Amino acid sequence: MTDQHPDPDKTITGRKGWPLAQRVGHIEPFHVMALLARARELEAAGRSIIHMEIGEPDFATPEPIRVAGARAIEQGATFYTPALGLPALRQAIAAFYRTRYGVDVAAERIIITPGASGALLLAVAALVNPGDEVLLADPGYPANRHFVRLMDGVPVGIAVGPDSNYQLRSEHLQQYWGGRAKAALVATPSNPTGTLIDPDELRTMAQFAAARGGALIVDEIYHGLVYEGAAQTALGLRDDVFVINSFSKYFNMTGWRLGWLVVPERYVDAIDRIAQNVFLAASTPAQYAALAAFEPATLALLDARRDEFRARRDFLLPALRGLGFGVPQNPQGAFYIYANCAGLAPDSFVFARDLLEQAGVAITPGIDFGAHAAREHLRFAYTRPVEVLREGVARIARFLGKRA
Amino acid sequence: MTDQHPDPDKTITGRKGWPLAQRVGHIEPFHVMALLARARELEAAGRSIIHMEIGEPDFATPEPIRVAGARAIEQGATFYTPALGLPALRQAIAAFYRTRYGVDVAAERIIITPGASGALLLAVAALVNPGDEVLLADPGYPANRHFVRLMDGVPVGIAVGPDSNYQLRSEHLQQYWGGRAKAALVATPSNPTGTLIDPDELRTMAQFAAARGGALIVDEIYHGLVYEGAAQTALGLRDDVFVINSFSKYFNMTGWRLGWLVVPERYVDAIDRIAQNVFLAASTPAQYAALAAFEPATLALLDARRDEFRARRDFLLPALRGLGFGVPQNPQGAFYIYANCAGLAPDSFVFARDLLEQAGVAITPGIDFGAHAAREHLRFAYTRPVEVLREGVARIARFLGKRA
Numbered sequence: 001m002t003d004q005h006p007d008p009d010k011t012i013t014g015r016k017g018w019p020l021a022q023r024v025g026h027i028e029p030f031h032v033m034a035l036l037a038r039a040r041e042l043e044a045a046g047r048s049i050i051h052m053e054i055g056e057p058d059f060a061t062p063e064p065i066r067v068a069g070a071r072a073i074e075q076g077a078t079f080y081t082p083a084l085g086l087p088a089l090r091q092a093i094a095a096f097y098r099t100r101y102g103v104d105v106a107a108e109r110i111i112i113t114p115g116a117s118g119a120l121l122l123a124v125a126a127l128v129n130p131g132d133e134v135l136l137a138d139p140g141y142p143a144n145r146h147f148v149r150l151m152d153g154v155p156v157g158i159a160v161g162p163d164s165n166y167q168l169r170s171e172h173l174q175q176y177w178g179g180r181a182k183a184a185l186v187a188t189p190s191n192p193t194g195t196l197i198d199p200d201e202l203r204t205m206a207q208f209a210a211a212r213g214g215a216l217i218v219d220e221i222y223h224g225l226v227y228e229g230a231a232q233t234a235l236g237l238r239d240d241v242f243v244i245n246s247f248s249k250y251f252n253m254t255g256w257r258l259g260w261l262v263v264p265e266r267y268v269d270a271i272d273r274i275a276q277n278v279f280l281a282a283s284t285p286a287q288y289a290a291l292a293a294f295e296p297a298t299l300a301l302l303d304a305r306r307d308e309f310r311a312r313r314d315f316l317l318p319a320l321r322g323l324g325f326g327v328p329q330n331p332q333g334a335f336y337i338y339a340n341c342a343g344l345a346p347d348s349f350v351f352a353r354d355l356l357e358q359a360g361v362a363i364t365p366g367i368d369f370g371a372h373a374a375r376e377h378l379r380f381a382y383t384r385p386v387e388v389l390r391e392g393v394a395r396i397a398r399f400l401g402k403r404a
Numbered sequence: 405m406t407d408q409h410p411d412p413d414k415t416i417t418g419r420k421g422w423p424l425a426q427r428v429g430h431i432e433p434f435h436v437m438a439l440l441a442r443a444r445e446l447e448a449a450g451r452s453i454i455h456m457e458i459g460e461p462d463f464a465t466p467e468p469i470r471v472a473g474a475r476a477i478e479q480g481a482t483f484y485t486p487a488l489g490l491p492a493l494r495q496a497i498a499a500f501y502r503t504r505y506g507v508d509v510a511a512e513r514i515i516i517t518p519g520a521s522g523a524l525l526l527a528v529a530a531l532v533n534p535g536d537e538v539l540l541a542d543p544g545y546p547a548n549r550h551f552v553r554l555m556d557g558v559p560v561g562i563a564v565g566p567d568s569n570y571q572l573r574s575e576h577l578q579q580y581w582g583g584r585a586k587a588a589l590v591a592t593p594s595n596p597t598g599t600l601i602d603p604d605e606l607r608t609m610a611q612f613a614a615a616r617g618g619a620l621i622v623d624e625i626y627h628g629l630v631y632e633g634a635a636q637t638a639l640g641l642r643d644d645v646f647v648i649n650s651f652s653k654y655f656n657m658t659g660w661r662l663g664w665l666v667v668p669e670r671y672v673d674a675i676d677r678i679a680q681n682v683f684l685a686a687s688t689p690a691q692y693a694a695l696a697a698f699e700p701a702t703l704a705l706l707d708a709r710r711d712e713f714r715a716r717r718d719f720l721l722p723a724l725r726g727l728g729f730g731v732p733q734n735p736q737g738a739f740y741i742y743a744n745c746a747g748l749a750p751d752s753f754v755f756a757r758d759l760l761e762q763a764g765v766a767i768t769p770g771i772d773f774g775a776h777a778a779r780e781h782l783r784f785a786y787t788r789p790v791e792v793l794r795e796g797v798a799r800i801a802r803f804l805g806k807r808a
Contacts, residue, residue: 018644019586019618021533021555024674027681061482069689070474076464078659114518114661117683129425130534130556146681151425152534152556182423214423240422255482255688257518257661270428277431277550279521283687284659285473 026149030142032364035352039362050392052380053362055191057335059252059305061289064298069256069289077288083276084268085112085260086287092294093260103236111261111271112282116221116246118275119261120147123217123242124183125274126267128153132182137168138370139338139377141191144219154180159372162328166193166338170204177212184209187219188234189226192369192379193338194313194331196231203237210240217242221259224250224302226333227310240264247286249334250302251293256286309335312382312389319393320380323400335382338369342376344400352378359399361392430553434546436768439756443766454796456784457766459595461739463656463709465693468702473660473693481692487680488672489516489664490691496698497664507640515665515675518686520625520650523665524551527621527646528587529678530671532557536586541572542774543742543781545595548623558584563776566732570597570742574608581616588613591623592638593630596773596783597742598717598735600635607641614644621646625663628654628706630737631714644668651690653738654706655697660690713739716786716793723797724784727804739786742773746780748804756782763803765796 032053039049060066084090087107094107113119120143128134130152136145138157145155158172168186177184184205188197197205206216218234218241234241246259263271275281292298317337321327326340345351349365356362366377382389436457443453464470488494491511498511517523524547532538534556540549542561549559562576572590581588588609592601601609610620622638622645638645650663667675679685696702721741725731730744749755753769760766770781786793 018668018670019531020671020674021529021531021536023533024530024677027677029673029677030680033680056484060480061477066477066480066482070477073465073470073474073477073689073693076470078465078470078657080460080658114687115684117681121682125425125554126428127423127425129427132425143681150529150678150682151554253482254484255685257683257685257687264422266422267424269433270424273428273431273433274554276434276437277521277547278525278554279661280519280547281659281661283518283661283690285477285689286687289477 023149023152027146028142031349031368035356035362035364039356042356042360048360049356050361050388050395051384052382052389052392053364054381054383055336056254056383057249057252057305058383058385061252061256062298062301064292064295065251065253065289068292069285072288073285077284079284081281081284081287083281084272085110085282089287089290092291096294097233097235101233101236103233105235105262106265108268109262109265111263111275112287113259113261113275114279114282115248115257116219116244116259117143118279118282119244119259120144121150121278122261122271122274123244123263124148124151124153125278126270127183127215129182131180133178133180135168135173135176135181135184137166137186137190138372139166139192139366139374140370141187141219142368144185144187153182156181157370157372161373165195165329166190167195167197168205169201170208173205173208177208177214181212181214183215183217185217185219187221188231189222189333191222191334192336192364194334194336195329196226196332199232199237202234206234206238206241215240215242217244219244221246222249222334225306225309225335227313228330228332231333235262247290247293250306251290252302252305253286253290253293256283256289258282258286258290309382312386313337315386316380316382316389316393323393323397337380337382339378339380340376341378347375348378349375355396355399359395361395361399427553427556431550432546435753435772439760439766443760446760446764452764453760454765454792454799455788456786456793456796457768458785458787459740460658460787461653461656461709462787462789465656465660466702466705468696468699469655469657469693472696473689476692477689481688483688485685485688485691487685488676489514489686493691493694496695500698501637501639505637505640507637509639509666510669512672513666513669515667515679516686516691517663517665517679518683519652519661520623520648520663521547522683522686523648523663524548525554525682526665526675526678527648527667528552528555528557529682530674531587531619533586535584537582537584539572539577539580539585539588541570541590541594542776543570543596543770543778544774545591545623546772548589548591557586560585561774561776565777569599569733570594571599571601572609573605574612577609577612581612581618585616585618587619587621589621589623591626592635593626593737595626595738596740596768598738598740599733600630600736603636603641606638610638610642610645619644619646621648623648625650626653626738629710629713629739631717632734632736635737639666651694651697654710655694656706656709657690657694657697660687660693662686662690662694713786716790717741719790720784720786720793720797727797727801741784741786743782743784744780745782751779752782753779759800759803763799765799765803
């Protein structure tokens with residue numbers, strides 16, 4: 001068990017008498033941002049950089065969605081929507097759960113949010129008191145633990161590896177769920193590992209959390225980008241899970257900042273109160289745009305893009321293994337490969353830095369995702385076309401002194 | 405001194421074993437929402453309702469801004485921006501401070517946020533530890549105290565009235581700034597009172613807060629909508645204030661959810677960390693749209709709309725006084741009149757409810773803005789044309805059994 005930032009000496013305090021809340025000292029910047037800034041410097045100086053660090057699809061928002069958004073703006077849809085979102089959009093998402101997953105979710109339980117970030121903020125604000133613990137997988141997406149810190153809760157990072165498909169399992173909850181635990185937060189598919197949680201396991205974890213008077217929060221923002229089998233939503237398993245989703249990844253709407261949160265019915269009033277105050281409502285143009293996301297032509301385009309992501313994975317995964325990176329489990333979704341580089345370099349952060357400087361390839365060091373074996377891991381994003389990835393692999397091969 | 409919600413019995417707890425954070429019990433819903441829902445019911449049943457409760461300009465976003473937003477979307481500007489915002493937009497705001505206020509503000513200190521809500525979240529998250537106190541005027545905008553509650557701080561509502569122009573003054577800070585105080589939050593112009601704070605007073609308050617190791621947060625979201633004289637920004641007074649602003653009100657961009665926060669230079673890194681995690685970035689289409697907000701043609705249109713708001717105020721203020729409402733101070737900005745109805749009704753909430761049901765006029769009861777003399781006050785919004793306000797006044801006059 002590793003709490004990522006338990007060292008009180010790391011807490012920034014208000015130097016010279018200026019006030020700064022203690023939680024800020026628990027919120028680390030993404031290290032990849034410094035690498036990205038350096039990559040931009042190198043590019044500005046004329047160097048070619050292969051970007052395998054970016055967690056954003058390279059596809060612009062599909063045209064039907066853009067057209068719907070632009071038309072709404074032209075027609076003057078620039079006023080607030082209700083705090084919980086446009087009723088038509090909440091209903092469209094409910095219909096999507098029905099048609100794509102065969103699951104009935106009442107539209108009233110679906111809250112439209114400014115990105116998945118807004119959804120996570122609402123869920124954690126509604127559940128976590130200061131000092132409460134939230135169990136998370138390490139490695140995991142860093143903002144998840146930082147949201148817990150924002151509410152002065154305590155993120156409990158649990159080391160996971162290949163033996164549990166890099167995911168929490170119910171045994172972890174049994175072992176680490178203590179008296180101050182209030183929730184467990186899992187992501188399926190996971191960032192950075194791309195792995196899924198088995199539905200039976202997910203149900204068992206939700207049952208466990210409920211039995212302890214807590215809640216299971218399931219991050220499904222990479223749903224839709226699953227390359228083997230069909231992901232099931234946790235909403236089909238139990239009514240008491242909190243599910244976070246987003247228009248950013250599968251729907252390619254990152255910059256619009258639109259997501260949603262599904263809550264148990266009894267939480268809708270509490271969530272409404274918080275949403276009214278902390279963001280009033282999600283972006284109106286984004287909500288009108290998203291109404292076009294569920295049209296058959298849009299979904300067909302998005303599924304073709306998903307197939308393109310699969311092709312990239314199917315290229316990159318054996319290529320990285322061929323170079324000596326360890327990827328014991330096939331990542332089944334998202335657009336990331338979490339690779340062990342212990343056989344190639346003593347420190348993944350140094351490796352990432354040197355690879356950028358010497359070979360012009362940007363990747364994300366493991367320390368951005370937690371503390372467990374972080375110096376032995378790297379995250380490769382396949383958010384660029386296969387030919388770009390191929391060049392990246394060739395550069396890495398040369399950097400490693402091998403032939404691709 | 406009134407803390408708005410100090411009663412622990414009001415705290416909602418997780419009934420039947422389901423978890424709910426205690427802060428939720430301190431976040432009241434806006435009572436006007438129930439009135440608004442009832443107004444919509446009445447309208448759906450064919451009744452005509454005059455809306456004088458809505459805190460949103462009735463003007464759609466100006467065409468140059470809408471065109472810029474729609475064009476950006478069509479051209480594929482649908483990806484994330486940097487967490488702190490588009491550099492060009494931060495520079496445009498800095499230039500606006502220079503040309504409109506004659507104040508130099510480094511673009512690096514300007515953080516683009518999802519609405520003023522996002523700005524307030526960042527400021528409070530960076531400053532307030534659990535248990536820390538934040539001083540606020542009562543009456544005031546309720547979300548301000550709820551943001552303090554979100555961070556498990558303690559909002560200290562200070563009763564203000566006509567003698568201080570319904571605003572905090574430095575004497576209030578001297579009287580109520582205790583050992584746990586970390587900040588004072590003021591709004592100029594104020595919602596619900598429309599009153600301004602004198603710049604000298606503002607400077608004194610900022611000096612006082614700094615001397616006590618705290619900070620002054622100044623909400624300037626109604627800047628631009630000032631009808632007597634020119635409002636000065638607190639940024640011209642001292643470098644250590646936090647200033648919150650928004651594209652919602654003067655710029656008529658409510659639904660886009662775009663605002664900004666200006667912080668002392670030494671806070672930029674901390675704010676960047678929080679922003680990266682809690683919202684990643686503000687809406688990209690909104691940011692591109694807002695680049696057109698500062699064009700001379702747009703500003704000319706916005707100033708004409710400001711003059712229209714002034715004309716509405718100049719109609720509504722004497723009309724309400726003529727009906728017997730008490731408005732001892734002329735509201736100088738925003739689009740609200742905060743009126744004392746003690747001579748007309750024993751309870752403003754009952755008055756607002758009955759006025760809606762019997763006369764078809766929707767207004768906001770004082771209890772939405774605090775505890776101090778709340779049952780004696782109402783907020784009238786002049787976000788509808790003069791002819792609509794005239795009909796509203798006539799209905800109120802009939803309701804009161806008088807002649808307008």
